[in-house]
Amino acid sequence: MxxxxxxxxxxxxxxxxxxxxxxxxxxxxxxxxxxxxxxxxxxxxxxxxxxxxxxxxxxxxxxxxxxxxxxxxxxxxxxxxxxxxxxxxxxxxxxGRGWPMDEARGRDVIVVAGGLGLAPLRPALYRLFAERENYGRVILLYGARSPQDILFRDELEQWRGRLDAEVEATVDHARGDWRGNVGVVTKLIARAVFDAPNALAMLCGPEIMMRFVADALGDRGVAPERIHLSMERSMKCAIGWCGHCQFGPVFICRDGPVFTYAQLRGLLATKEL
Ligand SMILES: Cc1cc2nc3c(=O)[nH]c(=O)nc-3n(C[C@H](O)[C@H](O)[C@H](O)COP(=O)(O)OP(=O)(O)OC[C@H]3O[C@@H](n4cnc5c(N)ncnc54)[C@H](O)[C@@H]3O)c2cc1C
Ligand code: FES
Structure with a gap:
């Protein structure tokens, strides 16, 4: 265009x-x-x-x-x-600048999505699965509020059936007929098998969830420079002109929406931004 x-x-x-x-x-x-x-x-x-x-x-x-x-x-x-x-x-x-697909090559890739956050990550997942030989382990961890809130359920089940990926879902709360995981998505990180020094993570979901997930990945040894998260702020121009989407020193539309945790960690801890 x-x-x-x-x-x-x-x-x-x-x-x-x-x-x-x-x-x-x-x-x-x-x-x-x-x-x-x-x-x-x-x-x-x-x-x-x-x-x-x-x-x-x-x-x-x-x-x-x-x-x-x-x-x-x-x-x-x-x-x-x-x-x-x-x-x-x-x-x-x-x-905007999207997910670091080139940087992910040769690495274990951990994709963590919360709720509707699976939607911005789906193109990256299509690419990871289409070019599977270019990546190490592929791990998808998905958290939804309840079983009724699980997005793209058919695709999740299809990906879960693959022998070359680990796909786990969890819900915050469920009634009796749910046989899957219950609890926050961070719980799944402790069990996931990946080579932390060589891993790259992509996170999308509510900000609070991304902070906890980024910290849990950091505890497992993933470098903040290799933890990427997609930010949302109200937008007007979307091309870096109006400043509406300013978040500290960055414009989400022009410099993101995908940033590293190393870039954002301090800003995310500042409530009034
Ligand atoms: C880069 C980017 C990608 C996005 N991708 C998607 C997507 O794939 N699917 C999707 O449904 N939404 C997405 N959003 C969020 C979407 O832009 C907002 O939900 C929408 O602008 C809300 O406008 P509204 O007029 O419907 O609601 P409003 O009346 O403007 O807002 C309703 C409520 O949503 C909150 N809100 C508004 N905008 C945002 C925002 N950007 N982030 C967080 N909360 C907001 C408001 O504070 C308010 O509580 C994205 C936002 C950004 C910045
Ligand atoms: S929306 Fe105008 S600068 Fe980002």
Whole structure:
């Protein structure tokens, strides 16, 4: 999209829609060929309502399918989840620095997702599994609030069936029919088998969860420079002009959204940021 003013949305259309959870929907957008790097995001507009930053959640190897997964939390995100097939949608992007897929080559890769955080990580997982021979161990640890809140359940089960990856899920609380893990996702880190000095981690989820996970990985010996996390802040321009997404000395849109824990550790500990 280099020939296009980055502030002007192009008009695309919803090609397919899938309800994932009560408040979460995945939209496939008809945008021609769309290339992006895992971890990048777009600004999506519902005309007459507003614009929101949403990560691409589809497969980076398939530019014909632009996919976003959205949780309805406010006016814009709700309007996005309520769009129907064929309706117009505004699109700016892709923006931001994504997951360090090159740096991950040859290393054990630990992916830790909380709740909807699995969506921005899914493109990285598609890449890891598609190019499996380029990486060491691949470990996916996923935490959801309850069994009903597990996102992309079919895919999680499919990945779990692979013999060349460790995939674990846990829920914060469950009723009697759940036979899986119960407890916070950090508990799964203690059991995971990886070569810490050679490992790289990718984290996405609520900030508090990412802090605990990063500290648990640090306790296991993973260097803060190799722990990468995706940050969310309210966005306006998404291209480093307006300062709306400022977090201490960095702009989340331009310098991230993916940062290392070494970069963010001090800032995350500062409550008022
Ligand atoms: C880089 C990036 C990637 C994102 N990827 C996704 C994604 O893949 N799927 C998805 O559903 N959402 C994603 N978000 C969050 C999404 O942008 C916000 O949920 C959305 O902008 C909220 O707008 P709204 O008008 O619906 O709600 P608002 O009325 O603006 O807010 C409703 C509530 O959500 C909180 N909120 C608003 N924006 C954010 C934010 N950016 N981060 C955390 N809390 C927020 C508000 O404080 C308020 O409590 C991403 C955000 C960023 C910055
Ligand atoms: S949203 Fe404008 S600088 Fe980041």
């Amino acid at each position: 280099a020939d296009h003013d980055p502030m002007i949305p192009r008009v695309a259309h919803v090609r397919r829609k899938q309800r994932e959870l009560v408040d979460v929907a995945t939209l496939e957008i008809d945008a021609g060929e769309f290339f992006f790097a895992p971890g990048q995001f777009n600004m999506l507009t519902v005309f007459g309502v507003g614009e929101a930053a949403i990560s691409v959640s589809g497969d980076p190897a398939d530019p014909s399918r632009l996919v976003h997964t959205i949780r309805a939390v406010g006016a814009v995100s709700r309007a996005l989840t309520e769009l129907s097939v064929g309706e117009p949608i505004g699109l700016r992007g892709p923006f």
